[in-house]
Amino acid sequence: MNNQQPDLKLQLQDAIGARKALEQTYERQFQLLAQFVQRLSYLCKGIDLDLDNRLAKLRAELARSVDLEKLLPFIEETSQQIKLLEQRQQQEIRQVQSELTEAGRLLQKQRGLPDQLRRDLRQLLTKVEQPAATLQAFLPHLSNLTQLYQLALKAKQQLEQPDADEDRYSHICRQITLELTNLLSELSFAGKGAIEVEQIKGSLLGNLSVEALLDACLRTIGIIVRGINEERLSAEGFLLRLNDALTGVQQAVEATLLGSDKLAEKLLNLNQKIDAQIDHLGKQSQQAENLEQLKKLVIQRMNELTLSLQEKQLLEEQQRQQIQLTLATMETKVRELELEASSFRERLAEQTFRSLRDSLTEIPNRAAYDERLQLEFKRWQRFGSPLCIVLADVDHFKNINDNYGHSAGDKTLKIIAKTLQQSIRQTDFIARYGGEEFVILLPDSKLQDLLEPLNALREKIKQIPFKFKNKRVPITISFGVTELKTGDTLQLAFERADEALYQAKKAGRDRVATR
Numbered sequence: 001m002n003n004q005q006p007d008l009k010l011q012l013q014d015a016i017g018a019r020k021a022l023e024q025t026y027e028r029q030f031q032l033l034a035q036f037v038q039r040l041s042y043l044c045k046g047i048d049l050d051l052d053n054r055l056a057k058l059r060a061e062l063a064r065s066v067d068l069e070k071l072l073p074f075i076e077e078t079s080q081q082i083k084l085l086e087q088r089q090q091q092e093i094r095q096v097q098s099e100l101t102e103a104g105r106l107l108q109k110q111r112g113l114p115d116q117l118r119r120d121l122r123q124l125l126t127k128v129e130q131p132a133a134t135l136q137a138f139l140p141h142l143s144n145l146t147q148l149y150q151l152a153l154k155a156k157q158q159l160e161q162p163d164a165d166e167d168r169y170s171h172i173c174r175q176i177t178l179e180l181t182n183l184l185s186e187l188s189f190a191g192k193g194a195i196e197v198e199q200i201k202g203s204l205l206g207n208l209s210v211e212a213l214l215d216a217c218l219r220t221i222g223i224i225v226r227g228i229n230e231e232r233l234s235a236e237g238f239l240l241r242l243n244d245a246l247t248g249v250q251q252a253v254e255a256t257l258l259g260s261d262k263l264a265e266k267l268l269n270l271n272q273k274i275d276a277q278i279d280h281l282g283k284q285s286q287q288a289e290n291l292e293q294l295k296k297l298v299i300q301r302m303n304e305l306t307l308s309l310q311e312k313q314l315l316e317e318q319q320r321q322q323i324q325l326t327l328a329t330m331e332t333k334v335r336e337l338e339l340e341a342s343s344f345r346e347r348l349a350e351q352t353f354r355s356l357r358d359s360l361t362e363i364p365n366r367a368a369y370d371e372r373l374q375l376e377f378k379r380w381q382r383f384g385s386p387l388c389i390v391l392a393d394v395d396h397f398k399n400i401n402d403n404y405g406h407s408a409g410d411k412t413l414k415i416i417a418k419t420l421q422q423s424i425r426q427t428d429f430i431a432r433y434g435g436e437e438f439v440i441l442l443p444d445s446k447l448q449d450l451l452e453p454l455n456a457l458r459e460k461i462k463q464i465p466f467k468f469k470n471k472r473v474p475i476t477i478s479f480g481v482t483e484l485k486t487g488d489t490l491q492l493a494f495e496r497a498d499e500a501l502y503q504a505k506k507a508g509r510d511r512v513a514t515r
């Protein structure tokens, strides 16, 4: 029993020591937490006056006591206040987002902004539209937008300054050249018109003055008007020839009717004559007194009758021949008309075919693309199966024209167009969008499934052994791809593909970029 007493005492001392150590640890942790809360509360200072006051009280309480029970009401109140503040902040985020978007859109509406600025602005607006957690997240966007406003202002000022006339002048020239080149690539004429179109296209590759561009525009209008007139005249000519042919047939029928009327009259007279001859023969034979007299009479009348019958046969043969002739004439006329009509039909079909084809590369042109796009878009809306748009642009194509001439450039475009067309599926659609740019529509394809085939196609183009001036010149192509999303308009989707293409170019070309 005596031995057990010191043991108990020792155990009690240990327990008291452990408890003290625990209390000290607890106090240290509480101090640490209190310090942390204090620092955090300083960070929130200045956001809201009421919150500042509550946090000050909480800090004072934390400094004074370590009793959590006493602190609880303060913590409760402060957290309520923070919740309200949070709601207010969400509202402010939405407001800043909408104000930034509005300011960006306003800038977008300004005319005469440089192309690059437009692209940057478009990208910025896409970022602004994405949800943000804090107001601070908008700060870089705000600063970007301010920069874009400054750039736009500078660009505008430059345009308005007299010494910017030169820039403005060349900007206008470039715009007209671009529009006219696009228009010409959609026109397709045979013969003289085609040669003239090619000449104008060739002249647009140089730096033309506004006067020369105006002249090119007027010449283009002339070609179009002539083309329309030619088609109109050709249609008019066909109708006139149709009218002539019908008049011819009508006259032939009338002549036949008239001829057969006359013949019928002659035949009637002849029949009456034959009847009279037979009648006369009958009467005279009764008056004959002997057989010899009768025989002479009969022979004479029979000769007269034979002559009349021969005449009748001749008349009938004439009538038959006349009808045959008329029928043959009518048949020839009808055949001629048929030939004329079928060549007219062919010309019309060819015209429709040509107006939807690009004359250089012989693949569908932009007008054909617009038509097909509408169709695919409607299908996409109705059936919901995926639809992708790919923009393809030959890299540094200007260098080919500059270094090896325009016709080398033309040949390059033809080969690339052919390679692209041969590489897509039958249900896909490719068109020359203009210049060195092509557009491909891929129904029933998901964006992620296109990366591999498009990269293979890009490699295929790179491997084409182009040779100019006895030198192997590798040519590359960049692709911008997008898939239509719910709520998309055609314009939005196209702009995304265009942005992707821009990214591919910016990242060094010869690549596939997606958006």
Ligand SMILES: Nc1nc2c(ncn2[C@@H]2O[C@H](COP(=O)(O)OP(=O)(O)OP(=O)(O)O)[C@@H](O)[C@H]2O)c(=O)[nH]1
Pocket (backbone or CB within 6 Å): 181, 204, 205, 360, 393, 394, 395, 396, 397, 398, 399, 401, 405, 406, 407, 408, 409, 410, 413, 434, 435, 436, 505, 509
């Ligand atoms: N030979 C030829 N050239 C054309 C035709 N249409 C447009 N071009 C030329 O294509 C060139 C396009 O040049 P840019 O738009 O500067 O582009 P790029 O040189 O391809 O450079 P990146 O696209 O930036 O890689 C211009 O020089 C046009 O004159 C055409 O039908 N035939």
